[in-house]
Amino acid sequence: MDGDVGKASFETFEIEVVDGLAAVQNMTGERITLWAQAPSLQLSLASEGPRDVTLEIFNCMPAAQLQIGTESQSPTSQPRPTHCIFDVALAAGESQIAIAPPDWEIEEDFRFADMGDIQTAMDRADEVFAAISSEPDIRFVMSTGDVVESGTFEEYELFLEQVELLDIPFFSTVGNHELSIDAARWHDLFGLFSTHFRFKGVDFSYVDSGNASLDPSLQRRLAQWLEDGKDRIHIFGTHYPLFDPVGVRNAGFRSRSEASKLLVQLARGQVDLTLYGHVHSLYEFENAGIPAFISGGGGALPERFDGIDRHFLIVHPDPVENRIRSIETRRVDD
Amino acid sequence: MKAKRSFSSLTALVVLLILGPSAGAQAPTAAKPRGTENADPHGPKTTAIDMADPHGTEATSTGPAAQPDRKATAEDAGTELEVQASEESTPRALSTVAAVIPGLVIHGFGHYVAGDKDTAWRLFAWQGVGLGIMIASGATIGLTGASRYGNELTIPALVTGTGIFLNTAYADIYGSATGGRASTYAPRPTLSATVGYGYVDDPQFDYTHFSVVSGLYVRDALRVAPSLWTALDADNQRARLPIRYRQIDNKAGDFLQGQVAATYHRYGDDGFACTIGELSVGGRLNSSHLGASLAGSYTTATVGYALHRTSYDVAPADTIGLLLVRFGYGLYLPKNGEIEGYYQHRRDGFAAGLSPSPGNGSGFLGHFGLALRQPVSDRFAISLRSEIGSAWVATGGIEIRTGSAQ
Incomplete structure (x- = not known):
């Protein structure tokens, strides 16, 4: 599509x-x-x-x-x-x-926000967006999906109202919840399921894993993106974690073999950071040696006893030094 | 002559599956027990393995060697079939329909209509147990947001509760349709080897065709069941060594066993390999414990934990846990055959996890499978298996047997 x-x-x-x-x-x-x-x-x-x-x-x-x-x-x-x-x-x-923006091709450090999984908390999403807008110098928001719960028109209408509170754009891939009712609705409103772009010398690939897998045709596109971004900072985002660090829960890709194969591709493509959603909490770990974060703190039913609740990440890539300077967590409800 | 008898056996198998009520139709109502004549309490010990199973965690077992002259097979029942089919078809059809509507909601309803109220209530009660476990564990998962703390208990409970819930539905349909069947459990010989072919349709990987070889060695309570899958069209190999020890084994088909297993799966074309070490407990229970009308069928379950390590050619390895939960419902077939439908929660290996829809619900399920083993002579059996998950896996093999039944 x-x-x-x-x-x-x-x-x-x-x-x-x-x-x-x-x-x-x-x-x-x-x-x-x-x-x-x-x-x-x-x-x-x-x-x-x-x-x-x-x-x-x-x-x-x-x-x-x-x-x-x-x-x-x-x-x-x-x-x-x-x-x-x-x-x-x-x-x-x-x-x-x-x-x-005039500086979009100038290679220098910048900051962006990463978040995911608003779903049933859309009526309170304005608080998350206000918190993001209050952060200085954030250029845009990257979302790993599950913006809506079931993908009804009403939900999308409410999202469009809430996102107006953001002073910066909100770029998102889809999660499993966007695919619940009518996947074409996302296309009609926002366009791509999987986006790839370059900004200030940093490559972003946020890809659709809404059914806990990557479509083989998308994998071919991703292979090209990985090749193109090999010598740059490359940030990979998708909804499902390739591996859930809580392996018993297994809230990751539906095939561990596929996830492993994809991680080999990401490692060969020298991806610098992997960002995930789906799990409504915050996890920091590594997969195939690549730093990884799960940040599903948009407000959907939170994982209990983790002491996290609603949050988003602020990521600070530096294409000049060719490294991610920092990744910070901001809690919305503090 | 043997070949002819084998063909007849297979034909009878198909007839049994399609016309369950007629096969072994020796009792006039669903309430009457049948098919227990082979449950020899002094019979040989049992064993469990299926070479074609890429995980080998299931608790299947059967074999021809021990009881080549078993009674009450479909062939035996063939003449009675014609006589009794017309007598039983109406009430059996009615109870079978009742086992579906509303039986899929109220498990045991088919038996209730058939007049077997004791079994009906037992099925209903076990449905309640399964449903209760499902609700309790599901609610806990929901209320805690699938908290990282406690998944080791809640998710196995959810899957196992679902298994109990579904199996009571299957049992109701089975018992209502057949009234119980003569086919019973049969043990395996001490030594067997299987050679076969595996087909894997996975859009994510280039491999398709595999050679599959496996073996089984049984000594008292110990079972060793190595297997090896080797891709014929790609660089992919999966070697597995499960070792099982049966603590409880009543020789009628009920058993409880512990298993340790090691798996090495090399994806040479894709630059990684998986090493899995696992520990599990599993068992099988004859459904006839719930009612004579369920004779000829059984329930299986396995729960365990594994460590799954992925080594990459180009990156540091990852090691995470892997939950092992499996449940199944199977039927003993004439001539010591078995067929079992099952759910396997693990998402490693070839079949991995099923996505039930393009959207929500993806990423939780494991895969479903159907396994058949049917002896065709004293020395040979055929083994067929199909699994559907993120890939479709089908295997077929010939099992060669020797040694006394254990």
């Missing part, structure tokens, strides 16, 4: 988001609405004639600029930090547009 994301047309007007990194939520001859799934977007628009178009980007980076040719422009309006509206004059033919 990921292959169809980011492509749409209206009569003879066409758009394609490179690598499907944004969902086309709506399109007319004059207006295109996108949900961004990455900090930087590359768009290819084709129009038979000149056309004035409004590009409305939800979940955009707060400092996003639109670049078309050599010209760069700020949003025409920005109702919220993550809601960017650009008015663009397109020439006839194909136009290449980039939408990203």
Whole structure:
């Protein structure tokens, strides 16, 4: 399904988001609405004639600029930090547009938040988002999925309300709960199940393991991403831990052999950090020698007696020094 | 002549499975016991192993060597079948339907309709036990958010409770449909070897075809059952050595055994290998203890713990625990055969874990399987197995036997 994301047309007007990194939520001859799934977007628009178009980007980076040719422009309006509206004059033919913050290719250290598993706590997710927004210099949130409990329209509507409290975008893969009712709903609203992008010299691969496994076709894409990011900091996220460190509970991949095979790939790809959700607690361990965290503290039924409760991680990669400087835990309810 | 008799035996097997009520139909009602004539309390000791089982933790056992002239097989029952089938078909059909609707909800209902109220109540009571364990353990898991503390108790309890719950449903259907059957447990000879073929359909791995060889050596209470899977189209090998000791073995098919096992599984093409050391306790119980109408069937269960170490070619190894829980329900077949459906909670190996849907619920289950062993002569038996988890695994082999039954 990921292959169809980011492509749409209206009569003879066409758009394609490179690598499907944004969902086309709506399109007319004059207006295109996108949900961004990455900090930087590359768009290819084709129009038979000149056309004035409004590009409305939800979940955009707060400092996003639109670049078309050599010209760069700020949003025409920005109702919220993550809601960017650009008015663009397109020439006839194909136009290449980039939408990203100006520093997205500058290799320097930055911080992002990682979280997962909001599910039934969506009505309190505003508290988590407020806590994240209160952290200085966080560029975006990466989510390992299980944003919703059962994937109803009402849940997604509530999520869209709550996520407006975030001052930074929320990029997420899916968990098993997004697949409960209608997996296509996620695609329609947000786009990809599995995202891969590069930001400030750091590679991110957040992949769909919603059925406790990786689709073989996704594994082929992942192999390419791993190869591309071999010499960089590469952060791998997915919903199910490959191995549950509590082996008896086994809340990991449904096949330990598959998990082992994938860990070999990650190790060969020199992945620097693996981030998981699904287990509603916080675990720090290693798998195949790669630092690993399970952070399922979005508010879903918590694991008891762990002294953790709602939380998120703040990850500080440094592409210059080629290392993860720190990973800190922030508890929401302290 | 033997081949012909074997073919007849297999035919009878199929007839038994399809027309359960008719096979061994020697009693007019479900309440009457049948099939106990072979439960010789002085018979030879029993043993358990299945070469084709990639884990070998199950408690299956059967064999032809000890009782080649057993009574009341399907062949024997064949002539009675025709006579009695019409007499029994209506009440048997009614009780069988009742065992499904509403019997799948109220276990024992089929027996109740058949007039076997004692067995009905026992099944209902055990359903309650299973359900109670399920609810208690499931609620504990839910309320504690699957806390890291106590999984060693709660998850085995949940799986075992589910096994009890499901097995009472199977038993009700079986007893209602058959009224009990003559086929009983038969022990295995002291020495046997099996050669066979294994097919693994796993989209995550390149291997498909395997040679499977295994053996069984029985000496008193001790059983040693090595096995080796070798991929024919890839670099993949799985060697396993379980050693079992039976503490309780009443020779009628009930037993309790402890098992230690070591497994080495090399994934040469994929750059890793698994070493598993395990300790488990398992057993088998003839279902006829609950009612004569359940004669010819049995329940199995295994609980244990393992350490699972994954060594990588390019990275430090990982070692984590592995829960071993298994339950099954099986039928003794004519000519000393057995067939058993089972659930295996472990998620290592070839079959690993089933994803029941594309979405929620993935990642908890192990795999399901169906195993058949059917002797075709005094010296040979066929062994078939199919498992469905994250992969589909099918094996078939010929077992060669020698030695006296133990």
